[in-house]
Amino acid sequence: MTGLIIFLIFLLLGVIIVQIGRVTELAAKIRGEEEVEQQNTNRQGKMLMLFLVVFLVLGIGSAIYYKDVMLGYGPLASASAHGGDIDSLFNWTLFFTGIVFVITHILLFWFSYKYRNMPGRKAQFQPHNNTLEIIWTVVPAVVMTFLVVNGLVVWNEVMTDLPADGDYLEIEATGYQFAWDVRYPGADNKLATKNFRLIDPATNPLGIDWSDDKAIDDVILSGADKIVLPVDETVRVRITAKDVLHNFYLPHFRVKMDAIPGLPTYFHFKPITTTKEFRQNLKNYPEWREPYDPADPESKERWEMFDYELACAELCGKSHYAMRRIVEVVTREEYDAWIAEKQSKPYYLTTIRGTENDPRKGQLLDIEKKMRNVELTSEFTKAMESENLEEKIINLKSVFYNTGSASLDNKSQSELDKLSQLLAQFPNVNAELRGHTDSQGDDDSNLALSEARAGNVMQYLLNKGVSADRLSRVGFGETQPIESNDSPEGREQNRRTELRIISNSL
Numbered sequence: 001m002t003g004l005i006i007f008l009i010f011l012l013l014g015v016i017i018v019q020i021g022r023v024t025e026l027a028a029k030i031r032g033e034e035e036v037e038q039q040n041t042n043r044q045g046k047m048l049m050l051f052l053v054v055f056l057v058l059g060i061g062s063a064i065y066y067k068d069v070m071l072g073y074g075p076l077a078s079a080s081a082h083g084g085d086i087d088s089l090f091n092w093t094l095f096f097t098g099i100v101f102v103i104t105h106i107l108l109f110w111f112s113y114k115y116r117n118m119p120g121r122k123a124q125f126q127p128h129n130n131t132l133e134i135i136w137t138v139v140p141a142v143v144m145t146f147l148v149v150n151g152l153v154v155w156n157e158v159m160t161d162l163p164a165d166g167d168y169l170e171i172e173a174t175g176y177q178f179a180w181d182v183r184y185p186g187a188d189n190k191l192a193t194k195n196f197r198l199i200d201p202a203t204n205p206l207g208i209d210w211s212d213d214k215a216i217d218d219v220i221l222s223g224a225d226k227i228v229l230p231v232d233e234t235v236r237v238r239i240t241a242k243d244v245l246h247n248f249y250l251p252h253f254r255v256k257m258d259a260i261p262g263l264p265t266y267f268h269f270k271p272i273t274t275t276k277e278f279r280q281n282l283k284n285y286p287e288w289r290e291p292y293d294p295a296d297p298e299s300k301e302r303w304e305m306f307d308y309e310l311a312c313a314e315l316c317g318k319s320h321y322a323m324r325r326i327v328e329v330v331t332r333e334e335y336d337a338w339i340a341e342k343q344s345k346p347y348y349l350t351t352i353r354g355t356e357n358d359p360r361k362g363q364l365l366d367i368e369k370k371m372r373n374v375e376l377t378s379e380f381t382k383a384m385e386s387e388n389l390e391e392k393i394i395n396l397k398s399v400f401y402n403t404g405s406a407s408l409d410n411k412s413q414s415e416l417d418k419l420s421q422l423l424a425q426f427p428n429v430n431a432e433l434r435g436h437t438d439s440q441g442d443d444d445s446n447l448a449l450s451e452a453r454a455g456n457v458m459q460y461l462l463n464k465g466v467s468a469d470r471l472s473r474v475g476f477g478e479t480q481p482i483e484s485n486d487s488p489e490g491r492e493q494n495r496r497t498e499l500r501i502i503s504n505s506l
């Protein structure tokens with residue numbers, strides 16, 4: 001409706017202008033062409049001068065008035081180490097082009113007034129002027145050289161001062177319609193290799209090569225996660241795309257790079273202002289202290305709601321806007337806590353491990369040993385303190401035996417070594433080892449097998465120096481399943497060895 005009204009207004013304005021033109025033509029015929037033409041020329045010349053003044057005053061005035069909403073000025077100073085240099089490049093360009101713009105426009109309008117048509121005035125003919133040619137070739141050439149060289153210097157500084165390997169955080173952003181997949185390295189601080197042939201929308205949307213050991217601990221953020229970065233540390237971003245062109249744009253850090261399918265690009269930068277610090281700075285500006293929701297004066301103030309953001313700066317389709325993502329810059333301690341939480345559930349271990357796509361089926365990985373040892377320690381201390389019988393029993397999940405035999409598989413060492421350490425650390429704890437089997441095979445041999453397995457675990461601990469009077473063992477055979485024996489997975493759960501903490505006289 002509003003659109004229609006605006007359209008009609010412009011239509012009517014057009015009709016009015018045409019009508020005025022006709023009236024003027026008629027008046028000219030009546031009064032004599034030349035006199036009227038002279039009056040028109042005078043009036044148009046003066047109006048051009050007026051337009052010049054209004055245009056320059058409004059143009060320059062509004063730029064000054066609105067400078068605080070533009071990147072690079074007032075509250076929106078750069079939040080990255082190199083951003084100031086980029087801002088300064090823009091300012092130099094604005095300075096030179098601004099001078100040229102103002103001078104040429106004053107001359108343009110002034111000359112069209114000064115040399116307007118007058119009775120008896122003849123145009124001067126100026127076929128060639130060497131001095132003028134030299135001036136308007138040399139001046140722009142010098143200025144352009146300054147701007148380009150300055151730009152190259154800044155570009156080289158921004159793109160090449162990457163610290164030695166390991167001294168920076170490398171993350172990866174893959175753009176697609178319409179989101180970003182963001183990958184963080186695990187504890188090794190290295191991202192695994194990818195191959196587009198390995199892409200599988202269901203299980204491997206990025207095409208990560210799972211046989212690369214660096215893949216084991218890589219973290220892929222979920223779509224709802226913020227991108228969190230540590231302050232004052234260099235971040236290198238690998239930028240790729242899966243379908244069409246996208247653009248990785250962090251406006252507050254002056255980082256902008258195309259994401260191109262099949263052609264990896266990159267950028268590195270160092271955030272120097274945390275989100276909290278940036279908000280505190282915004283608070284100094286009255287326009288940022290207004291309510292975030294203008295309709296609700298009780299809502300939070302604008303500065304409190306500020307967030308850095310990642311935007312796609314390439315018009316990539318109809319939901320292009322949905323590629324916005326929040327970026328949060330935090331202190332090193334906050335970052336460590338955040339990344340530790342993410343690294344506790346790496347994509348490979350949570351999604352690929354044990355499936356048909358897992359190249360390490362049947363192995364026990366170092367990271368799993370570490371995670372299990374942390375888990376065992378907390379289960380052990382909890383069992384010591386608990387009065388609840390069930391909580392006093394710990395399932396030794398990483399203890400395995402050779403098939404159909406009681407002898408320990410080498411993979412079991414890690415957990416049993418940790419267990420012997422814990423028993424040494426808490427000398428008042430006595431423990432019972434409990435063997436269980438699944439329901440396959442006959443009951444008597446299962447009972448014997450479970451006893452023998454518990455016995456072998458006990459023997460291992462005795463060899464590690466735990467004194468014999470602290471340990472006992474019992475076999476339950478197939479009598480205490482924790483899962484159904486109908487499925488292979490259930491039977492695997494049922495074949496287990498447990499540790500029960502018997503007394504704790506602490």
Ligand SMILES: [Cu+2]
Pocket residue numbers: 175176245246247312313314315316320323
């Ligand atoms: Cu996009």
